[in-house]
Amino acid sequence: MSPTRPSCLSDFARYASLNVLGMIALSCYILADTFFVSLGMGADGLAALNLAIPVYSFIHGSGLMIGMGGGTRYSIRKGQGDDASANRAFTSGIYLVIGFAAVFVLAGLFCTGPLARLLGAGGEVYAMTRTYLQVILLFAPAFLTNNLLLCFVRNDGAPQLAMAGMITGSLSNVVLDYLFIFPCGMGIFGAALATGFAPLISIGVLSPHFIRRKNGFHPVRCHLRPGRLAAICSAGVPSLVTEVSSGVVMIAFNAILLGLEGNVGVAAYGVIANLSLVVLAIFTGISQGIQPLLSARYGAGQKAELGAILRYAVITALVVSAVVYGVIFAFAGPIAAIFNSEHNAQLQALAEYGLRLYFIACPFAGWNVILAVYFTSVERPRPGQAVSLLRGFAVILPMAFALSALFGLTGVWCAFPATEAVVALVGLVLYRRRRRPALHELLR
Numbered sequence: 001m002s003p004t005r006p007s008c009l010s011d012f013a014r015y016a017s018l019n020v021l022g023m024i025a026l027s028c029y030i031l032a033d034t035f036f037v038s039l040g041m042g043a044d045g046l047a048a049l050n051l052a053i054p055v056y057s058f059i060h061g062s063g064l065m066i067g068m069g070g071g072t073r074y075s076i077r078k079g080q081g082d083d084a085s086a087n088r089a090f091t092s093g094i095y096l097v098i099g100f101a102a103v104f105v106l107a108g109l110f111c112t113g114p115l116a117r118l119l120g121a122g123g124e125v126y127a128m129t130r131t132y133l134q135v136i137l138l139f140a141p142a143f144l145t146n147n148l149l150l151c152f153v154r155n156d157g158a159p160q161l162a163m164a165g166m167i168t169g170s171l172s173n174v175v176l177d178y179l180f181i182f183p184c185g186m187g188i189f190g191a192a193l194a195t196g197f198a199p200l201i202s203i204g205v206l207s208p209h210f211i212r213r214k215n216g217f218h219p220v221r222c223h224l225r226p227g228r229l230a231a232i233c234s235a236g237v238p239s240l241v242t243e244v245s246s247g248v249v250m251i252a253f254n255a256i257l258l259g260l261e262g263n264v265g266v267a268a269y270g271v272i273a274n275l276s277l278v279v280l281a282i283f284t285g286i287s288q289g290i291q292p293l294l295s296a297r298y299g300a301g302q303k304a305e306l307g308a309i310l311r312y313a314v315i316t317a318l319v320v321s322a323v324v325y326g327v328i329f330a331f332a333g334p335i336a337a338i339f340n341s342e343h344n345a346q347l348q349a350l351a352e353y354g355l356r357l358y359f360i361a362c363p364f365a366g367w368n369v370i371l372a373v374y375f376t377s378v379e380r381p382r383p384g385q386a387v388s389l390l391r392g393f394a395v396i397l398p399m400a401f402a403l404s405a406l407f408g409l410t411g412v413w414c415a416f417p418a419t420e421a422v423v424a425l426v427g428l429v430l431y432r433r434r435r436r437p438a439l440h441e442l443l444r
Contacts (some may be wrong), residue, residue, distance in 0.1 A: 008293075008305050012312045016289035018159040022150075022166030023285030024278060034274040036177045037191050038339045041128070043267045043347065045188060046339070048128035050270035051119045054250050055133055056195075059104055059140050061243025063147025066096045068288065069236025071151035072295050072377055074217060078155075079299020083216075090217040092228050093148050101141040108137025120254055125263070128188040135189060139196030146199035149206050155292045156216050161209055169202030234381045238372035238388040242284060245392030246277060249416065252397055256404045256412055261350060265409075268350035271339045272358050276416075279324055279359065283366040286313050286320075287373035294377035310374055317366030328359045350409070357413035364420035365391075371427045383430040391423040 037045040070093035077086040107115065112134040121129035146169070154162040173194050180190025209215050250273050257265035290313050297305050328335065336351035337343075368391050375384030396419040403411030403418065 008308045009312060011293055012290060012309055015154075015159050015293055016286050016313065016316065018163040019154065019289035020282055020285035022163035023281040023288065025167040025170035034270065034339060036181045037188065039341045040181045041187060042342050043263060043344060044124050045128060046267045046270045047263045048121065048125045048132060048188060049191070050250065050266055050273065051116070051121050051125065051129045051254060052132040052136070053273070054119065054244075054246075054248070055115070056136050057243045057246045057250075059136065059143050060147065061240040062100050062104075063097075063144040064151070064243055065233060065236035065240035066093050066100070066144065067147040067149075067151030067236070068239040068291065068373070069093075069232035069234065069376075070096075070148065071155040072235045072291060073232055074152060075155045075292050075295035076299035076379065078216070079296045084220075086216075087218050087220045088222045088228065089232065090152060091219045091222050092225075092232055093152070094219055095224055096229055096232065097141070097144045097148050101144050104137050104140030104144075108134050108140070112137065119251065120258060131189050132192045135192035135196055139199070142196065142199040142203070146202050146206075149203060151288075152217055153206055153209055153215075154288070155295070156209070156214075158209060158214070159289070159292075161206060165202040165205040168205045169198040172201045173198035234385070235376045235379075237381065238369075238376055238384045239284075239288075241385075241388035241392040242280070242369055242372070245388070245396065246273070246280065248392060249273075249396055249400070252400050253412060253415075256400060260404070260409055260412070261346075264344065264346050265350060267344075268336075268347050268354060271336055271347075271351045272354045272413075274339075275328075275335065275355070276358065279362065280365060280369065282320055282324075283317055283369040286316055286366075287370045289313075290370070291373055291377045294374060298378045306374075306378060310370070313370045313374075314367060317370055318363055321362035321366055325359050325362050328355050332356050353409075354413045357410070358416055360414075361417035361420040364417065364424040367424050368420060368427055371431060375430075383427075386430065387423060387427045390426060391419060395419045395422055 034046065034049060037049050041048075070089050073089040074086045077083075077089060112130045115133055116126055116130040119129065146165075150162050150165060153165075176194035176197055177191055180186045180194050184190055186193065250269075253269055253273070254266050257269050261268070290309050293309050294306060297303070297309075332352045332355040333348070335355060336348050340348050340351070368387055372384040372387040375381065375387070396415065399419045399422075400412065400415040403415045405411070407414070
């Protein structure tokens with residue numbers, strides 16, 4: 001073992017653990033909504049929330065794309081000693097946040113009705129879906145700004161503060177969810193409002209990094225160059241696709257399940273999909289945790305350490321996958337019952353069956369999420385984009401429709417693990433072609 005390995009391991013443990021904790025807390029945005037909405041508004045509220053979640057995923061994913069892409073560029077340039085380029089990366093991230101925020105706010109003001117219909121909402125579910133969409137879209141500037149600052153603070157050597165921001169925001173969301181839905185009686189509007197306030201609170205927690213002038217990045221005067229903006233987006237595409245793919249899968253699965261099982265099927269999938277967001281958040285946390293380490297070492301030319309960091313990340317993901325699937329397989333019934341406040345027997349049966357099949361995907365999904373971020377962290381965005389686009393769009397959609405047509409409900413639940421397994425093989429081939437020595441080291 002080289003003398004650099006202990007440092008790699010300690011840095012990995014610090015960054016990954018802090019970021020995993022933060023991402024789990026961040027994912028509790030939606031999980032808390034799911035629990036309190038199911039308790040306060042039953043199956044219709046759960047269906048409305050599930051229909052609206054893809055839009056939240058797209059907003060959150062856009063923020064991560066800008067933050068992760070900009071943070072990667074910032075960390076590499078810092079490692080190269082080019083502070084001016086590092087600051088331009090941050091300023092370009094601000095420009096992108098302003099542009100995306102304007103689009104989302106305009107959609108919230110003028111497009112929520114058609115958007116709710118497009119997502120499949122109807123009847124009583126339509127009104128709740130539209131309300132949730134409007135509030136979330138109008139809070140988009142807060143979500144985007146929070147993600148930008150979280151990523152840059154993490155890349156600026158302050159992972160503890162980034163974790164504190166994510167956890168504080170999420171805990172406030174849980175508390176506000178309860179207050180707005182029950183004592184205040186605000187219904188689905190209260191659930192959305194609680195989610196919208198959370199990033200504002202997180203930004204407040206991050207603010208001492210700037211007030212005390214500990215930040216190594218600053219906005220600077222620079223031209224709005226399309227090439228620089230495109231480079232940031234390109235590096236952040238895997239993070240966007242990881243989030244958006246959850247929304248895309250939900251839209252496709254909701255459409256299929258509406259035909260197979262009606263609103264109860266959509267509600268059952270809501271339990272599975274929201275739990276999936278938490279599990280994927282663990283893998284996203286690991287990948288985001290290693291990104292600053294990989295980019296800084298790559299920028300400084302310390303390429304010998306890259307394989308070691310990747311190996312630590314993959315082993316951690318495999319261990320987490322084994323634990324998660326064991327718990328879900330053994331306790332699928334109680335897990336489903338938590339979100340089944342009306343004790344609907346059909347919903348309970350569908351959710352239990354789906355949980356045990358859907359989460360077979362865990363080890364494959366963990367590898368795919370980590371590998372995509374690894375590629376972009378070392379300035380190889382194309383294979384990272386390929387892995388992300390395959391799992392998010394190109395494979396999952398035909399797989400879902402094909403397997404559901406062949407095997408009905410069982411095919412729906414198996415589409416996700418089948419997709420992740422296929423893409424994992426593709427990712428392994430791409431990695432082996434580019435990093436054959438590191439692969440040997442990884443599997444040793």
